[in-house]
Amino acid sequence: MKVLVPIKRVIDYNVKVRVKADGSGVDLANVKMSMNPFDEIAVEEAIRLKEAGKADEVVAVSIGVKQSQETLRTALAMGADRAILVVAADDVHTDIEPLAVAKILAKVVEEEQPGVVLCGKQAIDNDMNATGQMLSALLGWSQGTFASEVDIEGDSAKVTREVDGGLQTITVKMPAIITVDLRLNEPRYASLPNIMKAKKKPLDEKTAADYGVDVSPRLEIVSTTEPEARKAGEIVGSVDELVAKLKEAGAV
């Protein structure tokens, strides 16, 4: 079975995000970028499937700017076998919307014929949480979202999902799209020799036009604002006053 893992290059989760002066988005110039953490978990799961003998090939695919090549190399260094880069934008500030990504991925799936698509549940930059679901709809494949446990046996997969207030276990028919959540696994660090080996692994470069997909945006960003700064605390004179204040705020 072949596993396809779509990954996205996003602003590193350690970076303090700054909104551009004109409010059109987040400043990404000279900012550290890395693989979307949820996608890292998907890559790890795919590699584990291969190590367990359930998969024979792991293919990573990324759609975006040319620099996403670096993110794909990280996936290759972790253990993916080959990678496909679909260049769909020139400017690092251009975010390809989920529907366009899903359409391209659907074409890649047609070409590659994977048995399962493992992807992050959402990207930490725009928090859309939509691509996996859209891909499932476009392909007419089953979907298991927010997976915290995945067990693929033959033509079905048991997926434990993190839902509000607990866990839900479902069985889906293969082939399937599985979007992974934080607790599924702990991704490995790429070892130095594997980073060097990754340079020699195949990385195909395509463009969105190769797949005949129009990636022009359908959504308009009206404004982007930074979260409100935390307000200063208040010193109260007595326990009674504290309780009164908490009641007033509806906290007790």
Place this chain on the structure above:
Amino acid sequence: MPSPATSPRPSAGRASFQSQELFLFEGQLFEEERMIRDSASAYAGEKRQPRVEHAFLAEETDPEILRGMDALDLLGITVPEQYSGITAGCVNRTLRHSMRRDGRRRSLNWRGARQIELDHKQFGNPLAQKQLLTKKQADMMTEMSHKLKAFLRVGRLFEQGNMAHEMTSVIKRNNCGTALEIPRHTRDMHGSNDISTEFQMIGHVVNLETVNINEGTHDLHALTIGRNQTGLQSFSKGRPRL
């Protein structure tokens, strides 16, 4: 959120200014260099740091620290491939890695100190706005920025086979010297927080004092550099080596 007083906003046409790296160091690294840096850094922060902290408190040595580094093949990366190293192409990172041990802690300390100063108010203003502290920040940042540039240069020369051992001496000496100097500054800046476990400063200072004084790193490298300058060796009474 940083206020404009502490974090200058980039104006149009100016390079975006990241307070963590003054000379836009990131852009000077090659792809696989960044990957190795990221992998080592993630490991150091997530896995190694908690062990280091615990080992310091418990007054023990944790061999897992070395095993973890071995698992990522971070040990002996200058060793040729047939001896299970990865030889050149990567040697740059060796130097950067050796610096990481001190550098990571140093920049952690710097970051901690910076945050404390931004958070703590005195007479209605953040401590970070006081000139004494601003100067310390400027000194630390200048040191760290220069160091990164020097590391990169010497690392690249190593890869080309053009590194002289005196270069290592200059870097190691300067590194261990400032690795001590910076936490001394940050201790001042942390006030009495510096000795608490939470801020990890005193452990770093104790560690570096050992390197500097017991192992004599700073002084010994000075002798090597001095010999290069004067042509005279001052290690022992022997004949001068020219």
